[in-house]
Amino acid sequence: MRGVRVLVGTRKGAFVLTSDEVRDRWEVSEPHFAGWEMYHLKGSPANPDRLYASQSSGWFGQVLQRSDDGGKSWAPVGNQFTYEGDAGTHLWYDGTPRPWEFKRVWHLEPSLTDPDVVYAGVEDAALFRSDDGGQTWGELTGLRKHTSGPKWQPGAGGMCLHTILLDPSQPSRMYTAISAAGAFRTDDGGSTWQPINRGLNSAQLPDPTAEVGHCVHRLAMHPSRPNVLFMQKHWDVMRTDDAGQNWHEISGNLPTDFGFVVDVHAHDPETVYVVPIKSDSEHFPLDGQLRVYRSKSGGNDWEPLSKGLPQRDCYVNVLRDAMAVDGLDSCGVYFGTTGGQVYASRDGGDSWKAIVHDLPAVLSVDVQTLR
């Protein structure tokens, strides 16, 4: 099939939305894993029929699912995530030490080249890797055991490793982000890591420019220019041009620089999207108007995109893993809301349409371009 497959994780199940390349008519699957929280689903870039899904529940814990036929059928794979060695402690909300304890998988990132290799970002923050299609998982301990680890603290949503970016030009380099520890980079395949938070300024911290402790909500990269990253921090939209060594703010004329998602146009690495959210205490758009903001200059100059989006009485949120782009010639941009809508633009953001209206609260959106 040629077209687009949108993988949607919600609070009460997963949905697969499919369309041809026109992206006008969409087929919505029945719920997969109905009743379970689906934090993330993602397809392998090396084999688009291979999908991974994180299924979890407050009652029954973590299950990992795998599909080898593009989401038509699924089978559970390994769900044992054990911290290596002495788990140690991190800081709890009240500043007291607390033992690391596995809670759930927030994000799955399949290898760019091998469909059996997949990374999992988990809460409490750690990075795991599977080399056998998800059957078994081993921790890449260098991240959690970084000397700053005992000082990491959870954000309001938990101490989650929510972003994993793989550098297509350097297979041994990857980036992760943790709420609320910050961003980290490895240049040796995950053995050792360094915090890359210089330039971040978080007024909520005793030392606003501390090495760690920043509530990074999301990172995004264009594969053609992997040294340039964009970040939606708790407050502030940031950019680095040197693989995270230094960040500078690009919030510019945004009406508010709080938010969760950030993503990059598939064909223009200087075109960036965010969804501004009113504040850290009011998680909905300003003035009841849902607007994506686009910068075509890599930040600072932002334009509101509202055509087709609700412009009154809209009080949804867009969570950190809930925006993605497709790779068709006219880049498609997608995002899901806590109100259960998935909006799509097939013209790079100029206009939008809800391709499904009434799902459970959307936790994640990922997109596969099928050729």
Place this chain on the structure above:
Amino acid sequence: MIRLALPAHLRTLARVEGEVLLEVPGRPTQRALLGALEARYPMLRGTIRDQSTERRRAFIRFFACQEDLSNEAPDAALPEAVVEGREPFLVVGAMAGG
């Protein structure tokens, strides 16, 4: 054979309908019963008890013969009526949430 009833989500995950019938080798205890269940249905590992510590998950309860057995020692003998198959061993998802 011991009759074991799973909550709906775990029946779906294990792809079973109704009660599960399990042969429990050796002395029939809660630990042995759950071990037999997980051996037959590996996808249930970690969903009822922790895979490393075998501690019951917080929102899971075990009922049988009108008794709450959730806090019984894992190696205590199961009630005779459960062992003889006259009563099911119920794995229950605690009522919580809204």
